[in-house]
Amino acid sequence: MLMRIFRVVFLLAAAGCSGASPQAGPIPLAGKFADYNETITGEVRALSPQTALLADKDWVLTQDLFIILRTKNSKLYCEGRSEVTYRPSLIQSYCGTGTTSLAVFSCSGGRRLTTDMRLTSCTRGEATGSDNSGARFSFVYGLPEAEAQQYLVSAEAEVAGKPALGQASLSGGGSGSGFLVSTDGLVITNHHVIDGASAIEVHRAGMIYTASVVARDAANDLAILKTNINGRPLPLASARASMRGDEVLTLGYPLPGIEGENQRATFGRINATSGIMDDVRYLQIDIPIQPGNSGGPLINRRGEVIGVVSASLDDDAVFRRTGAVPQNVNYAVKADYISILLPPSVATVASLPPETELSALVGMVENSVVRIVAKP
Numbered sequence: 001m002l003m004r005i006f007r008v009v010f011l012l013a014a015a016g017c018s019g020a021s022p023q024a025g026p027i028p029l030a031g032k033f034a035d036y037n038e039t040i041t042g043e044v045r046a047l048s049p050q051t052a053l054l055a056d057k058d059w060v061l062t063q064d065l066f067i068i069l070r071t072k073n074s075k076l077y078c079e080g081r082s083e084v085t086y087r088p089s090l091i092q093s094y095c096g097t098g099t100t101s102l103a104v105f106s107c108s109g110g111r112r113l114t115t116d117m118r119l120t121s122c123t124r125g126e127a128t129g130s131d132n133s134g135a136r137f138s139f140v141y142g143l144p145e146a147e148a149q150q151y152l153v154s155a156e157a158e159v160a161g162k163p164a165l166g167q168a169s170l171s172g173g174g175s176g177s178g179f180l181v182s183t184d185g186l187v188i189t190n191h192h193v194i195d196g197a198s199a200i201e202v203h204r205a206g207m208i209y210t211a212s213v214v215a216r217d218a219a220n221d222l223a224i225l226k227t228n229i230n231g232r233p234l235p236l237a238s239a240r241a242s243m244r245g246d247e248v249l250t251l252g253y254p255l256p257g258i259e260g261e262n263q264r265a266t267f268g269r270i271n272a273t274s275g276i277m278d279d280v281r282y283l284q285i286d287i288p289i290q291p292g293n294s295g296g297p298l299i300n301r302r303g304e305v306i307g308v309v310s311a312s313l314d315d316d317a318v319f320r321r322t323g324a325v326p327q328n329v330n331y332a333v334k335a336d337y338i339s340i341l342l343p344p345s346v347a348t349v350a351s352l353p354p355e356t357e358l359s360a361l362v363g364m365v366e367n368s369v370v371r372i373v374a375k376p
Contacts, residue, residue: 036165039072042068103117176194180370186224189223190223191223229370232367235302244269246301252369312330
C-alpha cells in the first residue's frame with residue numbers, strides 16, 4: 001500500500017486514514033506504454049524521510065523515493081528518484097491526496113523517462129510521462145497484488161498488436177564521447193553510451209581502436225573502457241571544491257550525423273552543485289550539449305575533469321508539468337564517482353597551471369577526448 005511510503009510521516013502526523021497501517025517493504029507498480037506493445041512492472045521504495053522547520057514555525061515533511069521500472073518485451077531496466085514535500089496539515093486533512101512530484105529515470109540502452117507522480121488516495125498513486133523520444137507511458141502503484149495482476153492482463157490485451165517499443169538512445173544513434181584517464185588506454189564514458197552494445201569502437205585522431213568494458217556503474221551512469229590508445233590522460237579532481245558560477249567547458253562529438261565528426265568545444269558555468277531534485281551525484285551546468293556529448297569531460301580552469309556530461313532536462317516533460325520551457329538545463333555526474341571504479345594502479349595526473357583560460361585549455365586537452373561508437 002502507498003501508506004508504506006509515508007510510514008514515518010503518517011505515524012508522526014497521526015494521519016486520519018482509517019484501516020491503513022504503515023508497513024515496511026517495496027510497493028509494487030504496474031503500467032503500460034500508450035502506443036506500443038509494452039507493459040511495465042516495478043516497485044517503489046521509500047528512503048528515510050526528513051523534516052524541516054519553516055520560518056513561520058510550521059514544518060514540512062520530505063520523502064525521498066527510489067523507483068525501479070522493468071518492461072516486459074524490450075527488457076528495459078530503469079531507475080529513478082522522486083521527492084515529495086508537503087506540510088503535515090495536508091496529510092492530516094487529506095492523507096496526502098493530490099500531492100505531486102517529478103521523477104526522472106535512467107534506463108538501459110540510454111532511454112530516459114520523465115514522469116509526474118501523484119497520490120490518488122491514502123494508499124495509491126499514479127504517474128504519467130514520456131521518454132526521450134516522446135513515447136507516452138503511465139503506471140499505478142499501491143494496488144493489491146490481485147488487482148495489479150488484473151491490471152497487467154488488461155494492459156497486455158490493450159497494447160497487443162501495437163508496434164514494438166524498440167530502443168532509444170541519448171548517445172546520437174550509438175555515438176557518444178569519452179576521455180583518457182590513464183597512460184595505458186583507460187577511457188571514461190557514460191554507461192548509457194555503451195549499454196547493450198555488441199562491440200565498441202573508440203575513434204581518435206583518424207584512428208579506430210576496439211574497446212572492452214572493464215567496469216560499469218549503471219546507477220551513476222559511468223563506464224570504463226580498455227583500449228590500446230597511448231596518450232596523455234586528463235587529471236581528475238573532486239567536484240566538492242566546485243562552486244556556482246565557476247567556468248567550465250566540455251569537448252565531444254555532438255550529433256555527428258548532422259554536425260560532422262570533428263570535435264566540438266562548448267563553454268559555460270556551474271549553476272548548482274546538485275542535480276534534479278537536489279541529487280548530490282550531479283552538477284547542473286549551462287554548457288550547451290546535444291546527443292553525442294554524453295560521456296564527455298567537464299573541465300575546470302585548471303584542466304581538471306570534475307564531471308562527466310550525462311543528461312539534459314526534458315523540455316517537453318517540464319513544459320507539460322509547469323507550462324514553461326527550461327533554458328539550457330544540463331547535468332554532469334561528479335568525477336568523485338569515477339575514482340571508485342578505477343583500479344588502484346592508475347596514477348594521479350598533475351593538473352595544469354591554475355586559472356588557465358578556457359580557450360587555451362581546448363588545445364591542451366583535445367587529444368585526450370575521444371569519440372565512442374557503440375555497435376548494436
